[in-house]
Every structure is written in C-alpha cells, then in structure tokens.
Amino acid sequence: MIPLIAVAHGSRDPRSARAVAAALAVLRTEHPEWDVRLAFLDLNTPSVPQVLDAVAADGHRRAVVVPLLLGSAFHARVDLPAILADARTRNPLLDVTCADILGDDARLVAAARDSIASTGVALDDPSVGIAFCAVGSRRDEANTATARVVPRVTAGTAWSAVACYATAAGPTAASASELLARSGCSTLVVAPWMLAPGLLWDRACAAVVEAHPDARIAPTLTTHAAVGHVVAERYLAAVHRNTVRAA
Incomplete structure (x- = not known):
C-alpha cells in the first residue's frame, strides 16, 4: 500500500502531538492494511523530510502526503510545497503526491457542532x-x-x-x-x-x-472520528488522481 504521511503543524505543547497521534490511531484501526505515518512541519519530530527519507529508504516509490490543515495559509501554500520539492530532489525515485488539505469539509463542520453540543x-x-x-x-x-x-x-x-x-x-x-x-x-x-x-x-x-x-x-476536533474519516478520503482521492495520471 502507498504510504500515507499525515503532516501536522507541530506544537511546543505535547498534548498537540498526542491528540493528532490518537486521531491517526483510529485511522489505523479502521484500515490496518495501510501504512500510516505521522510527520510535523515544525517543533516536533519526526519532520516531514525525515519521514519522506525513511519512506524512500524502505524502498517505496510512491507516497501520499495529507496536510492536517484546516486553512490555506502559509504552511499549506508555501512551507509544505517547498519541503516536498526539496524531498523530491533528494529522493528522485520517490513520487510524492500532496493531497488536499482537510479544509472546511462538511464532516469537520458537523464535528465542530458536536464539540459545542458536548x-x-x-x-x-x-x-x-x-x-x-x-x-x-x-x-x-x-x-x-x-x-x-x-x-x-x-x-x-x-x-x-x-x-x-x-x-x-x-x-x-x-x-x-x-x-x-x-x-x-x-x-x-x-x-x-x-x-x-x-x-x-x-x-x-x-x-x-x-x-x-x-x-x-x-474540545478540539481530534477528539472526533470525523478527522480520521476526512484524512482517509483525502488520501484515497490523491491515490486515485495519481493512478489516473499514470494511466
């Protein structure tokens, strides 16, 4: 299976990394056959370059990066694309596809409403x-x-x-x-x-x-199962785009 690299923002607060990891644990439980890896843009390890290099070292030739971002600000528009471009230069045999951000997906909007009601x-x-x-x-x-x-x-x-x-x-x-x-x-x-x-x-x-x-x-959104579901959909959509492009 093509590795799924979920890329979180990163934080000095250890609760942040734990919360994201817990959301991905739900995803792994629902899709045990998937190779799901977590990387961070800043302040936490492993970094995105470290995880991409590890994926390449493991012999994979394709990877899908799913940005765990709700908005299209600096990290989505500038920071992550630059990191991925550099990773492609270092690992020319690794085809890295970047999925869409999580954004304002209807399931996350509903999760926010549930969070308030809770x-x-x-x-x-x-x-x-x-x-x-x-x-x-x-x-x-x-x-x-x-x-x-x-x-x-x-x-x-x-x-x-x-x-x-x-x-x-x-x-x-x-x-x-x-x-x-x-x-x-x-x-x-x-x-x-x-x-x-x-x-x-x-x-x-x-x-x-x-x-x-x-x-x-x-509570923040990672307490809701919707996060894992949206990550899975972004990953599958990116895999499909990549497959169609290669056909």
Whole structure:
C-alpha cells in the first residue's frame, strides 16, 4: 500500500502531538492494511523530510502526503510545497503526491457542532453565544474562510456565533465573547476551529474565562472520528488522481 504521511503543524505543547497521534490511531484501526505515518512541519519530530527519507529508504516509490490543515495559509501554500520539492530532489525515485488539505469539509463542520453540543448546551437555546476560534492568519482570505464556516456550524441551531482568532487577526476570543455577552448571550462557549490543543488555544480560552468564569470550553476536533474519516478520503482521492495520471 502507498504510504500515507499525515503532516501536522507541530506544537511546543505535547498534548498537540498526542491528540493528532490518537486521531491517526483510529485511522489505523479502521484500515490496518495501510501504512500510516505521522510527520510535523515544525517543533516536533519526526519532520516531514525525515519521514519522506525513511519512506524512500524502505524502498517505496510512491507516497501520499495529507496536510492536517484546516486553512490555506502559509504552511499549506508555501512551507509544505517547498519541503516536498526539496524531498523530491533528494529522493528522485520517490513520487510524492500532496493531497488536499482537510479544509472546511462538511464532516469537520458537523464535528465542530458536536464539540459545542458536548459542553451541555441545547441546540434550540437562543441564549448560547459561540466564540468560534481559529488560529488566525495574516492573509485576509484565510480568516474570511474561517468566518464562512460559522453559519454552517450554527445551521439548525438557535445559537449566536462570532468568528475570532488566537493570533495574527481580530477579533480575539475575549473580544468576541464580550460582544456576545453584550448582545444578550448568557451562556458563552469557546469553540475551536483547531485540530488539537495547544498554547494558543489555552491562551484564548484563559482570556475568556478570566472575564467570564462560567464560560464553557469545547474540545478540539481530534477528539472526533470525523478527522480520521476526512484524512482517509483525502488520501484515497490523491491515490486515485495519481493512478489516473499514470494511466
């Protein structure tokens, strides 16, 4: 089987790598015949070059990289393509295909809604306000893409929601929560449009809880089986594209 290399962002917070690894463990359980490997863009090991070199050393001639990224920001557009180009130069016999990012897949949107509901709020409760928090980007297009996810997450509910960002853009989670509270929301939930926990997420949550001690914190997306399912689909689609191209 063509190796699947799942590429995560990486974090100084060890919970992040553990959460991603747990999501991939579910994938391995559902597809025990697959060769699933985890690599990181930064801050954790093994790195993407290390894993690609190992795949080549194992004698594989094809590999599929699945970026575990929700948005098309710097890492998806610049960083990862450059790393893969360098790996292809070092390993000319290895055909590396990059799958689509996870993005705003409908299953992840539903997983975000489930994550919010798991805090105990009712779907039909109009007093619920959601500070929907992504990492944030210096690219307005990336932040706008996050904002477009919000009405999809709240579809079919009575919730109010505001997109916010942990870094690089505004509003912050704290200011989004203040806006929701002023608009009459008495139950505040900080919900992550993030795959895994980390320092940025903790900081955003802490700022909200400082002002609103009763605010609820929704779990990150890697706690949901949808992540593994989307990774599997991105992998199979990339394998199919590669097969059609080679035919």
